Amino acid sequence: MTKNVFVVGLNDYNAERLQRLRGVEDVKFHQLLTPAQVSETEEFDIPAMLEEAEAGLDAFDGTIDAIVGYIDFPVSTMLPLLCKKYGTRNASLESLLKCEHKYWSRKVMAEAIPDHIPKFTAFDPFDDDTLSKIGEADLRFPFFVKPIKSSGSRLGFRIDSPEDFDYATEKLRAEIGQISEPFNFILDKANLPADIKAIKGHYCMAEQVIGGRQCTVEGYVHDGAVVPYGTVDSIRYPQVLSFFYYLYPSTLPDRVQNAMWEITRLIMAHIGYDNAGFNIEFYWDEIQNRIWLLEINTRIAQSHCDLFEMVDGVSHQQVTVDLGLGRKPDMPSGEGPERVAAEFFYRVFFRNATVARAPSRAEIEVAAEQVDGTRITSHVSKNMRLSELPEQDAYSYAVASVWMGANKQSKLLWNYEQVLKKLNYEFSDIEE
Structure with a gap:
């Protein structure tokens, strides 16, 4: 029987490439949401995207055998919700967030591989006293800052001076809402520990500079x-x-x-x-x-x-x-x-x-x-x-x-x- 695989954000090039995979002779690939909605934009209305995706799946006259994606936020964080609802295989939302929520991820890494992570702390970019609080966490110049949920290298900055931090803070305050609001929607769907729940989607990470x-x-x-x-x-x-x-x-x-x-x-x-x-x-x-x-x-x-x-x-x-x-x-x-x-x-x-x-x-x-x-x-x-x-x-x-x-x-x-x-x-x- 034909297996139906729904690919979030599938474009024409990848549709062609998927046909070259092994063991897909009995697989039919379907687009679920367009690239324009999920990857060619910086406006992520996740509730609306989920509603449209679910409407498409509900209207499908056939088996839903897999729901997959290969795109970062918001697709990666939507998949556990869709897969759970339609009974297809994927990682749990909580295990996924232990990777994607940068602060939670570092906390988990500190438990298992402490020798392979830098010093780190979370901070609120809208707090005017943030720089002194980062210093209290034993982080000194230079350090690196990024959102607790980022994609690619967006809104990531190396900080070598207070002036660098002021510039980064200005950019973070202006643009982080595009990430934090949809990410908060995802966080509200998860079972989070109290200390992680306190770190909202607009928070950022400061980390010791690492390299090599x-x-x-x-x-x-x-x-x-x-x-x-x-x-x-x-x-x-x-x-x-x-x-x-x-x-x-x-x-x-x-x-x-x-x-x-x-x-x-x-x-x-x-x-x-x-x-x-x-x-x-x-x-x-x-x-x-x-x-x-x-x-x-x-x-x-x-x-x-x-x-x-x-x-x-x-x-x-x-x-x-x-x-x-x-x-x-x-x-x-x-x-x-x-x-x-x-x-x-x-x-x-x-x-x-x-x-x-x-x-x-x-x-x-x-x-x-x-x-x-x-x-x-x-x-x-x-x-x-x-x-x-x-x-x-x-x-x-x-x-x-x-x-x-x-x-x-x-x-x-x-x-x-x-x-x-x-x-x-x-x-x-x-x-x-």
Whole structure:
């Protein structure tokens, strides 16, 4: 019998990619809510989205065999509610929030892996005495601040001085409501401990600065078994916090990757997360030979889908779909056409600007043709302001993404330079 899998925010490209997964001959994929509603916006009316999703599911004339997603907030936090109502498999809301609620997550990590987390405290950005309270928590400059619920690197700031903190506070106060209001709706649905209930959605985290070589461990939990299956390097532009590219497979020493995988098994088992995919961001400090856990995300990284398909032979959406259907993931290794693969971020480092020129679809196709198997997505159009881009970090704007594979890392970087020469962006009204 045909199995019906509902994918929240499914777009045309991913609909095509899902058809290339293993064991989907008897699976029919259905869009549940549009990308415009859940990922191409910064306005998240979760009650309205849930109401529309439930209306679509209730009207469906057939079995509802799985409800899945591969997008961060708000999709990740909506899935446990939808899956519970319709009896499909997913992690519980409480176990998911032990990962996504950054303060609760750090508290849980302190119980299981205390040697791998920084000093931290939660704070209210609307409290004028916040900076002194952060100092009382034994945090000194420099430190890092971010919302207790964030997506990507949005509203994350390195704080080196009181002036930096004033700037970050101003931005947080102005913009955090876009995250805090919908996140509070989710928190009200969960059974929270009293100390976590007191930390509302508008709160933020201050953390000791950690660093080193950054990477992401992709994994899943199936019937209680925690299974890491790949490590992706996260490589930044020199001297800034913005990502330059993601590289798979990782170039970290095997002993370091093995240690990260063991930490992953410990913390995910301790949390009680089950029957869903996840990824964990780590740092390896080479000087101190110390592994730091940065954060846990409760979904596969969509940015890594092409990388796994190029190197391993199938997108790791395989994990999401198999788990949703109650199957052990059939995730291959090393069966793809490339030995290494990357997603590059073409960035501009402006405070803001207007896009005076963006490459046409034909020009993007010509650029992609420079290297076989290249995929390019432009995120901007002529006359738009860069500040209109959703989900950007505090220091730059990603105007395009480029996915490509090669037989070695050096060739990959050379190939990217060839593609970049064909992408012509121009900007006006630049605010440095």
